[in-house]
Amino acid sequence: MNKRIxxxxxxxxxxxxxTPVSAQTTTPPSGPVYIVQAGxxxxxxxxxxxxxxxxxxxxxxxxxxxxxxxxxxxxPGLDGLSGTLITVPVPFGESLRSxxxxxxxxxxxxxxxxxxxxxxxxxxxxxxxxxxxxxxxxLASRTALAKGETLLELAVRQNTDPWTIAALxxxxxxxxSLPGDLLYLASGSSTAEPTGIPALLTSAVVDPLPIxxxxxxxxxxxxxxxxxxxxxxxxHPLHFFPQADGSQVALQxxxxxxxxxxxxxxxxxxxxxxxxxxFEQMILVASGNYLPETLTVDASFIDPAVTxxxxxxxxxxxxxxxxxxxxxGLFQLPVADDPYCVKSKYGNRxxxxxxxxxxxxxxxxxxxxxxxxxxxIYAPADGVVIFxxxxxxxxxxxxxxxxxxxxxxxxxxxxxxxxxxxxxxxGQLIGKIGATGRVTGPHVHWDLWxxxxxxxxxQWLNETFPH
Numbered sequence: 001m002n003k004r005i006x007x008x009x010x011x012x013x014x015x016x017x018x019t020p021v022s023a024q025t026t027t028p029p030s031g032p033v034y035i036v037q038a039g040x041x042x043x044x045x046x047x048x049x050x051x052x053x054x055x056x057x058x059x060x061x062x063x064x065x066x067x068x069x070x071x072x073x074x075x076p077g078l079d080g081l082s083g084t085l086i087t088v089p090v091p092f093g094e095s096l097r098s099x100x101x102x103x104x105x106x107x108x109x110x111x112x113x114x115x116x117x118x119x120x121x122x123x124x125x126x127x128x129x130x131x132x133x134x135x136x137x138x139l140a141s142r143t144a145l146a147k148g149e150t151l152l153e154l155a156v157r158q159n160t161d162p163w164t165i166a167a168l169x170x171x172x173x174x175x176x177s178l179p180g181d182l183l184y185l186a187s188g189s190s191t192a193e194p195t196g197i198p199a200l201l202t203s204a205v206v207d208p209l210p211i212x213x214x215x216x217x218x219x220x221x222x223x224x225x226x227x228x229x230x231x232x233x234x235x236h237p238l239h240f241f242p243q244a245d246g247s248q249v250a251l252q253x254x255x256x257x258x259x260x261x262x263x264x265x266x267x268x269x270x271x272x273x274x275x276x277x278x279f280e281q282m283i284l285v286a287s288g289n290y291l292p293e294t295l296t297v298d299a300s301f302i303d304p305a306v307t308x309x310x311x312x313x314x315x316x317x318x319x320x321x322x323x324x325x326x327x328x329g330l331f332q333l334p335v336a337d338d339p340y341c342v343k344s345k346y347g348n349r350x351x352x353x354x355x356x357x358x359x360x361x362x363x364x365x366x367x368x369x370x371x372x373x374x375x376x377i378y379a380p381a382d383g384v385v386i387f388x389x390x391x392x393x394x395x396x397x398x399x400x401x402x403x404x405x406x407x408x409x410x411x412x413x414x415x416x417x418x419x420x421x422x423x424x425x426x427g428q429l430i431g432k433i434g435a436t437g438r439v440t441g442p443h444v445h446w447d448l449w450x451x452x453x454x455x456x457x458x459q460w461l462n463e464t465f466p467h
Contacts (some may be wrong), residue, residue: 031059032078032131034085036071048087048127049075050115075129078113083131085113092124092206092219092265092281093197101169101184103130123262125210125284141185158185197267197279200224203247204267206283207467213288214256214347214456218466221267222247228270231278234263234285236451239321241404241466249466251405253453256347256360260287288456290347293361294354301438302357306392317387317399318407318449326403327381331460332426334410334446335366335433336374343367343443346456362454363409363447368433377431377444379424380408380457388416394445395437398430409447412437 034045042065046053057065059076067073075085090099096119100107113129116122145154151162158165165171169183197204202222211217219238221229222245229240229248238250266280300306333340344365351358368375383400386407390396394411398418401407414434424430435442448457 031074031076032081032083032085033072033074036067036069036073038069040067040069041065042067045073049085049129050127051076077115081113081131086130086132087127088130089209090122090124090126090128091209092283093204093279094122094124095119096122098184099128104168105130106170120282123282123284124206124265125286143183143185145183154183160185200227200269200277201267201279204279206265210284210286211254212286213254213258213260213290214454215254215288216450216455216459216465217252217254219250219252219265219267220247220466221249223269226272230268230270232264232266233283234258236453238267239405239451241323241325243466251450251465253450253455254285255453256288256290256362256456258285260285288347290349290360291345293344293348293350295350295352295440296354297352297438297440299353299356301393302352307357310391310393313391314394314399314409315452318409319452321405321451322384322401322403324403326383326401326423327406327426329464330462331380331448331457332378333366333461334378334380334408334444336376339369339373341367341369341373343441346458363445364457365443365445366433367441367443375414375433375442376429377410377413377433379426379428379430380446380448380460381426383408383424385418385420385422385424385430388418388420391437393438395439396431396434397437400424405449405451407447407449409445409449411445411447412439412443414442 034049036045042053042056042062045067046056049056053065055076056062056073059074094102096107096110096116099105099122100110109131110116110128113131114121122128143154143158145151151165155162155165165183165185168186200223202224204219204221207218207220208215217233219231219233219240220243221240223229229238229250231238231250233252234254236252238252240248240250242248261284262282263285264280265283266278269277269279271277342364344361346361346364348361349358350361377398379400381400381402383402385398386401387397387399391411394409396413396416397409397411398413398416399407399409410431412434413431413436415432416430417432418424418430431444433442433444446457447454448460449455
């Protein structure tokens, strides 16, 4: 055979063998499919649809977990159905009834798609599985029957007719709706979030969903009448503050060591006459996927006789909730931003001295990049200095109250340039990086507390609170 032909065939075989092969088989099994999106991996998809990775591979005849954007994966356990599957997170306050109305889906189909055994499974942050229905877009406008109001009166108020409202909300007849029943509309004057919370609340939005370990969670509530709000997230009481737009916002940290799982979020609504109404729903806390870290330090710095009293002292100091809000907009880095060196990230699972102490890293450690790198420490946001001084573990420390339960702690300083009672502004020079306290080298540790919990400061560098 001609040598040139042999070379061409060999090159062609090489090219074909190097071309990625789609994870999807040529003739996939029948059933509802999910179209793989950019950034998806097989484990994420299996988790989202509540199936095992091995079952997902088996039903799609996959020999490896490699998948590519555009692949069509059949989701097992949904025999008798066909179409394209999507997932949407369940907002706080939704129920099976409100979700079926919002998405114009029969409740029985939602139960089958999501393998629902109990209504409590529809927790906030749950990935709700839906069959895509382009001809039936989700309804976004909602309303409720007032006490003594008929569906006809409601229809007139919303510029529609009672039969249309009944059909949209799967009512057997216009007379079957009761006062306070949440009803969805094809259009109307309502601009509320689509949610199943009590009708006196125009909206109650939890952000982010799902929650991750170490996150700051914002609960933003708008009511149709003046009310006092309280509540609980995981095991911490919520403190709400009024906003310029008429809403009320509570910010709450979720501890980095909180076991992943479901926890209660409760809203307490107190009316001017003193009567109380509460609404509670389970909410998902997901893993932050934090990395392990091993450190060796002087044993005196991990002695519980030293660490326990110092931790208790700090918690008591940052627990009070100042009514004023001092900070504005995004927080800034407490060190020079060009360049800066992160020596240790928030949330790392730390083991000291070969297992003598185990915990997590409660903040971010900023070191120095070179001998010429600035050692300056700056206030990350406006606030009032409530402590300066030397502590055994944290070394020279400055603690700033930013207001409304938010505090910064800046530790291991060589020098402190501010005093208790000083009002500091964002970017103000407040100290110098050092190596005091429990350290393995010079750096400044930045703690950020939100309502008694140390949270990931990075979120506050990228996201404005409240928002």
